Amino acid sequence: MAENGSLGRATRRALQTRQRLKEASLALFIESGIENTAIEEITERADVGKGTFYRHFTNKEALATALAEDAVGHLLERISEAERECRSLDEAVEGLIRAHSKFFHEHPNEFLLLFQRRVFPQVQQDTPQEFEAPYLNYLEGIRREVERFIARPVAPLRIRRLACAIAGFVSGLFSFAVDGIAAEETEKSRESLHRAFVATSSAFLLEGEIEEILNLNGD
Amino acid sequence: MAENGSLGRATRRALQTRQRLKEASLALFIESGIENTAIEEITERADVGKGTFYRHFTNKEALATALAEDAVGHLLERISEAERECRSLDEAVEGLIRAHSKFFHEHPNEFLLLFQRRVFPQVQQDTPQEFEAPYLNYLEGIRREVERFIARPVAPLRIRRLACAIAGFVSGLFSFAVDGIAAEETEKSRESLHRAFVATSSAFLLEGEIEEILNLNGD
Amino acid sequence: MAENGSLGRATRRALQTRQRLKEASLALFIESGIENTAIEEITERADVGKGTFYRHFTNKEALATALAEDAVGHLLERISEAERECRSLDEAVEGLIRAHSKFFHEHPNEFLLLFQRRVFPQVQQDTPQEFEAPYLNYLEGIRREVERFIARPVAPLRIRRLACAIAGFVSGLFSFAVDGIAAEETEKSRESLHRAFVATSSAFLLEGEIEEILNLNGD
Amino acid sequence: MAENGSLGRATRRALQTRQRLKEASLALFIESGIENTAIEEITERADVGKGTFYRHFTNKEALATALAEDAVGHLLERISEAERECRSLDEAVEGLIRAHSKFFHEHPNEFLLLFQRRVFPQVQQDTPQEFEAPYLNYLEGIRREVERFIARPVAPLRIRRLACAIAGFVSGLFSFAVDGIAAEETEKSRESLHRAFVATSSAFLLEGEIEEILNLNGD
DNA sequence: CATGAATGAGATTTCATTCAT
DNA sequence: AATGAATGAAATCTCATTCAT
Numbered sequence: 013m014a015e016n017g018s019l020g021r022a023t024r025r026a027l028q029t030r031q032r033l034k035e036a037s038l039a040l041f042i043e044s045g046i047e048n049t050a051i052e053e054i055t056e057r058a059d060v061g062k063g064t065f066y067r068h069f070t071n072k073e074a075l076a077t078a079l080a081e082d083a084v085g086h087l088l089e090r091i092s093e094a095e096r097e098c099r100s101l102d103e104a105v106e107g108l109i110r111a112h113s114k115f116f117h118e119h120p121n122e123f124l125l126l127f128q129r130r131v132f133p134q135v136q137q138d139t140p141q142e143f144e145a146p147y148l149n150y151l152e153g154i155r156r157e158v159e160r161f162i163a164r165p166v167a168p169l170r171i172r173r174l175a176c177a178i179a180g181f182v183s184g185l186f187s188f189a190v191d192g193i194a195a196e197e198t199e200k201s202r203e204s205l206h207r208a209f210v211a212t213s214s215a216f217l218l219e220g221e222i223e224e225i226l227n228l229n230g231d
Numbered sequence: 232m233a234e235n236g237s238l239g240r241a242t243r244r245a246l247q248t249r250q251r252l253k254e255a256s257l258a259l260f261i262e263s264g265i266e267n268t269a270i271e272e273i274t275e276r277a278d279v280g281k282g283t284f285y286r287h288f289t290n291k292e293a294l295a296t297a298l299a300e301d302a303v304g305h306l307l308e309r310i311s312e313a314e315r316e317c318r319s320l321d322e323a324v325e326g327l328i329r330a331h332s333k334f335f336h337e338h339p340n341e342f343l344l345l346f347q348r349r350v351f352p353q354v355q356q357d358t359p360q361e362f363e364a365p366y367l368n369y370l371e372g373i374r375r376e377v378e379r380f381i382a383r384p385v386a387p388l389r390i391r392r393l394a395c396a397i398a399g400f401v402s403g404l405f406s407f408a409v410d411g412i413a414a415e416e417t418e419k420s421r422e423s424l425h426r427a428f429v430a431t432s433s434a435f436l437l438e439g440e441i442e443e444i445l446n447l448n449g450d
Numbered sequence: 451m452a453e454n455g456s457l458g459r460a461t462r463r464a465l466q467t468r469q470r471l472k473e474a475s476l477a478l479f480i481e482s483g484i485e486n487t488a489i490e491e492i493t494e495r496a497d498v499g500k501g502t503f504y505r506h507f508t509n510k511e512a513l514a515t516a517l518a519e520d521a522v523g524h525l526l527e528r529i530s531e532a533e534r535e536c537r538s539l540d541e542a543v544e545g546l547i548r549a550h551s552k553f554f555h556e557h558p559n560e561f562l563l564l565f566q567r568r569v570f571p572q573v574q575q576d577t578p579q580e581f582e583a584p585y586l587n588y589l590e591g592i593r594r595e596v597e598r599f600i601a602r603p604v605a606p607l608r609i610r611r612l613a614c615a616i617a618g619f620v621s622g623l624f625s626f627a628v629d630g631i632a633a634e635e636t637e638k639s640r641e642s643l644h645r646a647f648v649a650t651s652s653a654f655l656l657e658g659e660i661e662e663i664l665n666l667n668g669d
Numbered sequence: 670m671a672e673n674g675s676l677g678r679a680t681r682r683a684l685q686t687r688q689r690l691k692e693a694s695l696a697l698f699i700e701s702g703i704e705n706t707a708i709e710e711i712t713e714r715a716d717v718g719k720g721t722f723y724r725h726f727t728n729k730e731a732l733a734t735a736l737a738e739d740a741v742g743h744l745l746e747r748i749s750e751a752e753r754e755c756r757s758l759d760e761a762v763e764g765l766i767r768a769h770s771k772f773f774h775e776h777p778n779e780f781l782l783l784f785q786r787r788v789f790p791q792v793q794q795d796t797p798q799e800f801e802a803p804y805l806n807y808l809e810g811i812r813r814e815v816e817r818f819i820a821r822p823v824a825p826l827r828i829r830r831l832a833c834a835i836a837g838f839v840s841g842l843f844s845f846a847v848d849g850i851a852a853e854e855t856e857k858s859r860e861s862l863h864r865a866f867v868a869t870s871s872a873f874l875l876e877g878e879i880e881e882i883l884n885l886n887g888d
Numbered sequence: 889c890a891t892g893a894a895t896g897a898g899a900t901t902t903c904a905t906t907c908a909t
Numbered sequence: 910a911a912t913g914a915a916t917g918a919a920a921t922c923t924c925a926t927t928c929a930t
Contacts, residue, residue: 021909022913029914045349047266050899061916066901130264130349173406180403187395188435198438201431208420208427215420216407241889248890269924280891285926460910467911483787485704488903499912504905568702568787611844618841625833626873636876639869646865650858654845657855678930679892686893707920718895723922891930901921909912 030068032058038079041129042121046076073142080131080146083122087115088153101161105213108157109206112182126150127179151175158217166217174213181209249287251277257298260348261340265295292361299350299365302341306334307372320380324432327376328425331401345369346398370394377436385436393432400428468506470496476517479567480559484514511580518569518584521560525553526591539599543651546595547644550620564588565617589613596655604655612651619647687725689715695736698786699778703733730799737788737803740779744772745810758818762870765814766863769839783807784836808832815874823874831870838866 036057040049069075094107116123155171255276259268274281288294313326335342345351474495478487493500507513532545554561564570693714697706726732751764773780783789
C-alpha cells in the first residue's frame with residue numbers, strides 16, 4: 013500500500029495541494045519577502061484557485077508559520093543526529109554548527125526563510141511573536157543539545173544569544189564558501205575560525221560556572 | 232550662529248520636519264519592518280500631517296533609502312577613521328570589524344536597519360536593487376580599506392562576500408555581549424575568535440591572487 | 451408499518467437528511483438571521499457533507515421558502531380549526547389571534563421565522579418577493595376566515611394590513627406573557643386589550659364597506 | 670457665523686460626507702436589509718469613493734450602530750417631551766405610545782430600522798449584541814419614563830418586555846392607518862384599543878406591587 | 889509649507905456552487 | 910445519495926497617493 017494509502021483519495025489530494033502551496037510560497041517568500049508576496053501569486057504559482065488557499069491556511073501568516081515549522085523540523089533532525097555523536101560541550105557546539113551547515117545545504121530556502129527573512133530574530137530586539145511557536149521549538153532543540161554537558165540549566169536568554177550567534181556566524185561563514193570550492197589556504201583558515209567560534213561559544217555558555225568546567229573537562 | 236542660521240526660518244523648519252520623519256520611520260522600521268509600516272503610522276509618530284510626508288519624500292522607498300544613506304554615512308565615517316590607523320591587511324580587516332562595532336554601539340537602529348531589515352543582503356541571494364546606491368557606497372568603502380594592502384584589484388563579488396561575512400560575524404558576536412559586560416574569560420575567547428575571523432578574511436581576500444586578476448571583469 | 455414504510459430505504463434516508471437540514475437551518479436562521487448563516491454552518495449542524503445540501507435544495511432561498519411553507523402550513527391548520535368554531539366577524543378575528551397564539555406556542559421558531567426574520571413583511575414596505583408564495587398562501591387563509599362574515603370581498607391591501615396588525619399585536623402581547631404565568635390582574639387587562647384589538651380590527655375591515663367595493667381592483 | 674462656522678472647512682466637509690453616507694445607507698438598509706447592502710452600493714449612492722467609507726466608519730456594523738444611535742436620539746427626544754406632560758403611570762405609557770408614533774411619522778425609516786430590521790430585538794430571543802449600546806440607551810429612556818410613577822425599581826427584564834410590546838403594538842397599529850386617514854369609526858376603535866393597551870401595560874408593570882397602586886392612584 | 893479628506897487600485901477574505909469520486 | 914476539495918465571483922478592507930485649502 014502506498015504511503016498515503018490509508019487516507020481517502022480526497023484527503024490525499026488535499027495534502028498534495030497543501031504541499032504545492034507550501035512549495036510555491038517558500039520560493040516566493042525567498043525571492044521577494046513574505047510581505048511582498050500576494051496570496052494570488054502563491055496560488056498562481058501553485059496552479060490552484062485563489063479560494064483554495066483558504067481551505068488550507070487561514071492566512072499568509074499561518075502559511076509562513078507552517079513553513080517555519082517544517083524548516084525547524086528539518087533543522088532539528090540534523091541537530092538530533094549531531095547530538096548522538098558528541099561527547100563534550102565543545103563537540104556539542106561544533107555539532108550545532110555542522111547541523112546548521114547541513115541544513116543549509118539540504119534546504120537552502122528553508123535556511124534563508126528562518127534566518128534571513130525575519131522569521132527568526134537576529135541580534136536581540138523583539139522576538140517576532142507571530143512565529144513564536146517554531147522559534148521556541150528551535151531554541152528548545154539547542155538547549156537540549158548543550159545542556160547535556162552543563163551541570164545546571166542555562167538561562168533561556170543565553171540560549172537565545174547562542175542561537176543568534178550561530179545564525180550570524182554560519183551566515184557569515186557561508187559567504188566565504190558560497191560556490192563550494194575554496195582554496196586550501198582559506199579552508200584551513202576557516203577551520204581555525206570554526207574552532208575559535210566553538211571555543212567562544214563554550215566559554216559564553218559556561219561563564220560563571222567554573223566548577224562545571226572542571227567536571228566536564230576531567231571527564 | 233547656529234548651523235542652520237543662514238537658512239530662512241521656513242527652510243529650517245522644513246529640515247526639522249524631515250528629521251522628525253526620519254527618526255519616526257527608523258524606529259518603526261526596526262519595530263515592525265519596512266513593509267509593515269504604513270506611511271500614516273510614520274506621520275502620526277512624527278506628529279505631522281499625512282500629506283506632509285510627500286513634501287519631503289516621494290514615497291516610502293525614498294525615505295528608506297535616505298535612512299540607509301545616513302546610516303552608511305555614519306558607518307563609513309568609522310571605517311575612514313580605522314583606515315588611518317592600520318598598516319596591514321590584517322589590521323585593515325580588524326579595523327572594519329571595529330568600525331562596524333563602533334557603528335553598532337553609536338547607532339544601533341541604523342545597524343539593524345542595514346543588516347537585519349533586508350536593506351543590505353545577507354548571504355548571497357538577490358541584491359535588493361532599491362537600496363543599491365547606499366549599498367554600493369558601502370561596498371566601495373570596504374574595497375578602499377582592504378585594497379590598500381593588496382597589490383591588485385579585488386573582484387567585486389569577493390568584496391561583497393567579505394561584507395556579508397563581516398555583517399554575519401559582527402551580528403553573531405554582538406549576541407555574546409549584548410548587555411556590554413562579559414566575563415573575562417569570554418572576553419578572551421572573543422578576542423581569539425576575532426583574530427581567527429581576521430585571519431580567515433585575509434586569506435579569503437588573497438586567495439588565488441594571481442590567476443584571478445585575469446578574469447576580473449566578471450561580477 | 452411506519453409512516454415512510456412504503457418508501458425505499460434510500461428515499462427514507464433522503465427524507466431524514468432533508469429534515470435534518472431543515473431543523474438545523476431553522477435554528478440557525480433564528481439565532482443569526484438568514485443572511486448571516488452560511489450553508490456550511492447548516493450542513494455542519496445537520497452533520498452532513500456540504501455537497502449534500504445541494505441534493506436537497508437548490509440554494510439557501512429555496513430552503514428558507516420550504517421552511518416558510520412548513521410554518522404557514524402549521525399556522526393555517528390552526529386557523530382552519532378556529533374557522534370552524536366562529537359565528538361572527540369578531541369571533542373570526544378573535545380566532546385568528548388564538549390561532550397565531552397556538553402556533554407561537556407550538557412552533558416558536560417557525561413563528562419567529564415568519565414574523566421576525568423578515569420572511570413576512572411588517573408594517574407596509576416592500577413585500578419580500580422571494581417568499582411570496584407562502585406569504586400569499588397565508589394571506590389567503592386570513593381572507594377566507596374573515597370574508598365569511600363580510601358581504602363583499604375585502605381589498606387585498608386591507609387583508610395585508612390586518613395580517614400585519616395581528617403579527618405586531620401578537621408579538622407585543624407575547625412580551626407580556628413570555629414565561630407563561632402572569633398575575634391575575636394583568637391577565638384580565640390582557641383580555642380587555644384582546645377584546646379592544648378585535649373590535650378595532652373588525653371596524654377596520656368593515657370601514658367604508660360600501661364605497662370601497664367600487665374601486666376594489668386597486669391593490 | 671454659520672452653524673459649523675467654528676469648525677475648519679475640512680472638518681465641515683468631512684461631516685457632510687459622513688452625513689451623506691448615513692443617509693444613503695439608511696435608505697438602502699430599509700430597502701434591502703443591512704446584510705444585502707454592499708458597501709459599494711452605499712458609497713455609490715452617496716456619490717463618494719469606496720475608500721471614503723472607511724475614513725468614516727470601521728465597517729458596515731459601525732455605520733449601522735451610528736444610524737441606530739441617531740434614531741434612538743430622535744426617539745428619546747420625543748420620549749423626553751412626553752415625560753414632561755404626564756402625571757400618572759397610565760399617562761406615562763400613553764406618552765410612550767405617542768412618542769413612538771411621532772417618531773414614526775417624523776423618521777419612518779429610522780423607525781423601521783430599529784423595529785423591523787432586527788436592530789432591536791422583538792419578542793424575547795437573543796439581544797443582538799452588536800447594537801447593544803443604542804438599545805440599552807433606549808431601554809434606559811423607557812425605564813426613566815415609567816419609574817417616576819412606580820415606587821420601586823422595575824426589573825430590567827420587565828422594561829425590555831414593555832419595550833417589545835410597545836414596538837409590536839405600535840407596528841400593528843400603524844397597519845390600520847398607514848395612509849393617514851381612517852374612517853371615524855375605526856378611529857374610535859383605535860382609541861379604545863389604545864386605552865386597553867395602556868391599561869394592560871400599566872398592570873403588567875405594577876404586577877405584584879399592590880401598595881404602589883394605592884399610593885399613586887390616591888395622589 | 890502643511891494639511892487631512894478623498895480616492896481607487898489592489899490586496900485579503902468569504903462563500904455559494906460545482907464536480908469527481 | 911453523499912461527500913468535501915476546489916473554485917472564482919463578489920465582498921470587505923488597506924493604504925499609497927492626490928489635491929484643494
